[in-house]
Amino acid sequence: MHVSTDIWIWIAAALTLCIYSFLYKDNPFYKFAEHLLVGVSAGYFFVIYFWNLIVPNLLTPVKNGFVTLFTGGGLTGDLAALVPGILGLIILTRLIPKIAWMSRWAIGFYFGAFQGIAITGYMQAFILAQIYGTFVTAANPVFSLTLFGNFFGDPGWARFVLATSGPLMIVGVICTLTYFFFSTEHKGVVGGVARVGIVFLMIGFGASFGYTVMARVSLLIGRLTFLLRDWLGIIS
Amino acid sequence: MNIIEKFLHIDRRYIFILVAVGVIVPLLFPLGLAVTTSPPVENVYNEIESLEPGTPVLVSVDYDPSTQPELSPMTTAILRHCFARDLPVIITVLHPGGPGLALEISDRISKEAGAVYGEDYVFLGYKVGSSAVILSIGQDFRVSFPADYFNTPIDKIPLMKDIKNYNDIGLVVTLSGSTFPDMWVAYGHERYGQKVAAGVTAVMAADYYPFLQTGQLVGLLGGLKGAAEYEKLIERPDEGLKGMDAQTIVHLLIVVFIVLGNVAYILGQRAKRREA
Numbered sequence: 001m002h003v004s005t006d007i008w009i010w011i012a013a014a015l016t017l018c019i020y021s022f023l024y025k026d027n028p029f030y031k032f033a034e035h036l037l038v039g040v041s042a043g044y045f046f047v048i049y050f051w052n053l054i055v056p057n058l059l060t061p062v063k064n065g066f067v068t069l070f071t072g073g074g075l076t077g078d079l080a081a082l083v084p085g086i087l088g089l090i091i092l093t094r095l096i097p098k099i100a101w102m103s104r105w106a107i108g109f110y111f112g113a114f115q116g117i118a119i120t121g122y123m124q125a126f127i128l129a130q131i132y133g134t135f136v137t138a139a140n141p142v143f144s145l146t147l148f149g150n151f152f153g154d155p156g157w158a159r160f161v162l163a164t165s166g167p168l169m170i171v172g173v174i175c176t177l178t179y180f181f182f183s184t185e186h187k188g189v190v191g192g193v194a195r196v197g198i199v200f201l202m203i204g205f206g207a208s209f210g211y212t213v214m215a216r217v218s219l220l221i222g223r224l225t226f227l228l229r230d231w232l233g234i235i236s
Numbered sequence: 237m238n239i240i241e242k243f244l245h246i247d248r249r250y251i252f253i254l255v256a257v258g259v260i261v262p263l264l265f266p267l268g269l270a271v272t273t274s275p276p277v278e279n280v281y282n283e284i285e286s287l288e289p290g291t292p293v294l295v296s297v298d299y300d301p302s303t304q305p306e307l308s309p310m311t312t313a314i315l316r317h318c319f320a321r322d323l324p325v326i327i328t329v330l331h332p333g334g335p336g337l338a339l340e341i342s343d344r345i346s347k348e349a350g351a352v353y354g355e356d357y358v359f360l361g362y363k364v365g366s367s368a369v370i371l372s373i374g375q376d377f378r379v380s381f382p383a384d385y386f387n388t389p390i391d392k393i394p395l396m397k398d399i400k401n402y403n404d405i406g407l408v409v410t411l412s413g414s415t416f417p418d419m420w421v422a423y424g425h426e427r428y429g430q431k432v433a434a435g436v437t438a439v440m441a442a443d444y445y446p447f448l449q450t451g452q453l454v455g456l457l458g459g460l461k462g463a464a465e466y467e468k469l470i471e472r473p474d475e476g477l478k479g480m481d482a483q484t485i486v487h488l489l490i491v492v493f494i495v496l497g498n499v500a501y502i503l504g505q506r507a508k509r510r511e512a
Binding site: 023044045052117121122125130132204211212214220221222223228 | 249255362363364367423475487
């Protein structure tokens with residue numbers, strides 16, 4: 001056992017214990033650590049964004065632009081940085097009710113620009129490619145009579161899974177989409193298909209929940225490893 | 237109050253204690269439970285194995301300390317694999333909380349592997365505007381990264397002299413605790429045809445399996461298990477594999493809790509109906 005002599009390790013360990021003390025009940029130590037985290041995070045992100053966004057993209061080009069202008073070099077493209085800079089400042093008019101409407105210009109510009117960038121990429125990546133991938137994959141056709149032929153020719157668990165997983169996925173997609181089709185009452189055939197869709201949804205939620213448990217336990221493992229190894233030196 | 241009602245109203249702090257014990261005991265006394273590898277992780281490994289030595293790999297460290305326990309073991313394993321295969325690594329960061337983590341890991345692993353900064357790897361640092369950065373790399377790294385993290389102009393770095401854009405990159409690996417893989421797929425893969433692999437937190441893993449089906453991701457590392465599998469593949473056990481014993485024990489505990497809770501609930505409902 002080699003207890004750390006690093007003051008920062010002790011501070012981190014103390015803050016970790018403060019946060020975990022909430023599991024017993026809410027208390028001032030937890031509140032202190034929580035508020036410290038929020039404050040430090042806000043300060044950290046402000047500094048990061050200032051030096052990585054405001055300085056290189058606004059202050060430096062504007063300064064260079066004015067220096068060039070006043071030394072006889074004329075107008076340069078650097079001063080174009082003033083346009084997004086002013087739009088950014090206009091967003092702050094939301095704090096003044098009388099002229100808050102001006103902020104809509106900046107927000108409208110931002111939305112328009114982002115939609116322009118996002119629509120084509122996201123449409124292709126998340127809609128078209130996914131629809132295509134529901135029926136066709138690079139490895140095997142999703143629905144293949146050959147795969148069923150292979151299974152019936154030489155029955156086995158692996159061949160059964162290979163042959164049926166594709167059709168099962170198609171059925172799952174159609175049934176789940178039917179569940180979210182609200183223009184028709186979920187009765188009769190539509191109701192039955194929608195209920196099958198619910199089963200697929202539940203299986204999906206179960207998989208997500210299992211992964212979520214794993215994620216949360218991983219965080220606990222990470223913190224306890226820190227306490228046992230870096231702080232107390234009990235494990236290597 | 238009978239035993240079933242007592243069980244249904246058990247103080248949750250007893251469960252916290254059991255979970256803590258379930259994690260601490262395997263950390264103190266490792267069980268060495270077997271870890272098997274899965275195709276999504278093997279695909280990332282095989283993709284890196286298939287690259288010719290000297291082919292650059294872009295590793296994007298897109299996470300912050302809140303997801304470090306899951307993603308840092310992946311980053312470590314990927315860097316070890318690249319250095320062992322003699323693949324130059326370009327490290328970028330798209331999350332403002334990531335530069336410190338990326339710097340610490342790249343320093344540690346490069347020293348361990350004897351990799352030389354500027355020749356075997358380069359750290360370009362953090363850049364704001366993730367979508368725009370990913371798109372700009374398709375034109376030229378120099379648009380978003382005129383200099384590296386230490387303000388050395390990119391053209392003065394030997395590794396970067398002949399690297400212009402995605403055409404010179406063999407693989408992009410994004411390690412992310414949020415939606416950055418979406419952007420790499422939408423812009424890096426769909427716009428420029430760049431091969432992309434992802435390492436994500438377990439919470440996100442289920443959402444990214446459809447991208448494997450379509451080939452938009454060449455492979456996927458999901459959570460600490462993904463890191464453990466990769467460590468097994470490169471035969472370098474580290475934090476991922478060490479955490480798997482605790483993961484298994486706690487998962488078993490939770491399965492037991494769910495089963496007991498449901499049994500007690502059903503029995504309690506039956507008892508209430510009988511009383512009524």
